[in-house]
Amino acid sequence: MDFAYSEEEELFRKTVRQFAMRELLPKYAERDDPNYPPEEARRQLAQADLMGLRAPIEYGGSDASHVMCGVAVEEVARGDYNMAALMLQNIVIADVLARHAPKEIKEEWLPEMVAGRRICTLALTEPQCGSDAAALETKAERQGDWYVITGEKSSISNVGADACVLFARTSPVPGARGISALFVPLDAPGVGRSHFNDLGMHLCRRGALHFDGVRVPKENLIGQEGTGFYQVMNQFDYIRALLSLQCLGCALQSVEETIEYVKTRNAFGQPIVRFEGVAFPIAEAMTKIEAARLLSYKSLWLRDRGLPHTKETAMVKWLGPRTSFEVIHQMLLFHGHAGYSDDYPLGQRLRDVIGHEIGDGTAEIMKTIVAREFVGREFRPYNAARANIGG
Ligand SMILES: Cc1cc2nc3c(=O)[nH]c(=O)nc-3n(C[C@H](O)[C@H](O)[C@H](O)COP(=O)(O)OP(=O)(O)OC[C@H]3O[C@@H](n4cnc5c(N)ncnc54)[C@H](O)[C@@H]3O)c2cc1C
Structure with missing residues (x-):
């Protein structure tokens, strides 16, 4: 057995710890203000090269190991729990996109996410189901070259995000087998947002996303139709x-x-x-x-x-x-x-x-x-x- 971190991991931990102590901890309380701009938090994380840890190098990321991501998250959370949450979501969604999204989406979005200019969120939970996620009701109906999305997603972190990986029912097959994942830019016509007043994690701006006939091209499918739930969720x-x-x-x-x-x-x-x-x-x-x-x-x-x-x-x-x-x-x-x-x-x-x-x-x-x-x-x-x- 070997419980030692590598030299590289130790050095990385030290660097991130210094960043967290000097830059993050002193303003942890300030960022609790619901009006604090999340863009500023993203910019700071990107400047420290922490927004693209799992993104491939060709898109500006670091292709870091999962252990390295753990080190980053643990250390950033010492300074600011919510900055760590912001970073963590970016790590995982960039990973989802890098493995499953079509090339055009990767080329457009991954460099933006790594630079902290745009972020994506994960839209799974619905008002009537959370733990039993496969009972979700949001529909993405295929109409020619488009999916047309109707439904509501609830309890979404970073509800002001620029895009989301959305789970929706693409076939009447019950349970998880009828569910697919889609990449949905959130400036599309028909998208609505509302905010929650939370007990904590104010920087992460939780809220609801409403989809009223939102159209996305069929190429925005992530993974395969009908297996998106298992493919994307289980892997992460x-x-x-x-x-x-x-x-x-x-x-x-x-x-x-x-x-x-x-x-x-x-x-x-x-x-x-x-x-x-x-x-x-x-x-x-x-x-x-x-x-x-x-x-x-x-x-x-x-x-x-x-x-x-x-x-x-x-x-x-x-x-x-x-x-x-x-x-x-x-x-x-x-x-x-x-x-x-x-x-x-x-x-x-x-x-x-x-x-x-x-x-x-x-x-x-x-x-x-x-x-x-x-x-x-x-x-x-x-x-x-x-x-x-x-x-
Ligand atoms: C801070 C925060 C951030 C979140 N961010 C996101 C996000 O970005 N995207 C997203 O899609 N969702 C997000 N969620 C939603 C989150 O994943 C769900 O809230 C969670 O899965 C629980 O679902 P629920 O709230 O509907 O609770 P329910 O499923 O209604 O459960 C209520 C209670 O019943 C218990 N329960 C349910 N089923 C069983 C069972 N079989 N056995 C024993 N007990 C059971 C639960 O453990 C819980 O205590 C977020 C939630 C929070 C609090």
Whole structure:
């Protein structure tokens, strides 16, 4: 076994950490303002060469390994959880397009995404279905050389994006087999948008997309008709490991900041870190974070080697966000009344990480996937393959 990062990975981690500490952390709270321009955040990430990690080199990307993407996401999340979310979405969608989109779309969009000038989002969830994603009702009807899209997508991150990878029903076949993926520019006539008022993750602007007879050329099909759901979604389950590392980077930063705080905060004539009631939860937090990090990196390492990683990514998709939420909560409490104010970033972090206890698949759905791997598919209560794995 070898748990060491390569020299290149270590150097990359150091560089991204410096960027996150110097450029991102000081303005984390400022970017929580719902009016903060996301374009500015994108520009900053692109300038640091972080928007095209999985895009091929010929389109300006870095063709980075999945482990490298994990390092980037973890480190950026130490500075700003939501900047990491923005970057993560770009990494994964550029990867989808690079593998499945027609050449013209790649040529037009990938360089723009890498430069942070335009972004794409993923439109899967609908008002009536999230976990049971294959129950979606949005239709893309073939009319000559066009698909005509009608329906509503709900809970879409970066709802102001320039385009989306949309999942829609292209045939009456029920379940996932009737679903295809389409690339849809969001300036097309018939597209409407509305915004949600969220608890956290304000930079990621969640909302709904409305499609009223929106026409896209038949060439905008991503993957094959009727198999888009499996082809595109199942292949990108590594997003779960990245999300886990996003949550854990944020938790780790919170613990490290708290260690400094409890060393200088005195009660009963001594620094509070001397009390086991304070030191032991810090030890437990570090233990849990390290265990979850290792499994997250193992998932990405498996992915880089083309080995199966479904159960590992599902494990960390519930473990990472939950561990992060619990750890940040405890660190906030160690700051006493001050932790409850916006003098510290802990409250904002807590609000932000809750988003990923739900987004991209809930803990219950992840556990269903893990259980299926261990107890066998014949004992699953329903077709877990149709569960939401990407939104
Ligand atoms: C911050 C955030 C960002 C998001 N971004 C996107 C995006 O960009 N694109 C996109 O398409 N979607 C996105 N989503 C949507 C997200 O993927 C869904 O919210 C998620 O899959 C859950 O679906 P739901 O909200 O409809 O909950 P439901 O499916 O209605 O579930 C409600 C509750 O029931 C539980 N439940 C459901 N089925 C089972 C079962 N079989 N066994 C046990 N419990 C079950 C769930 O775990 C949950 O606790 C985002 C969500 C959030 C919060």
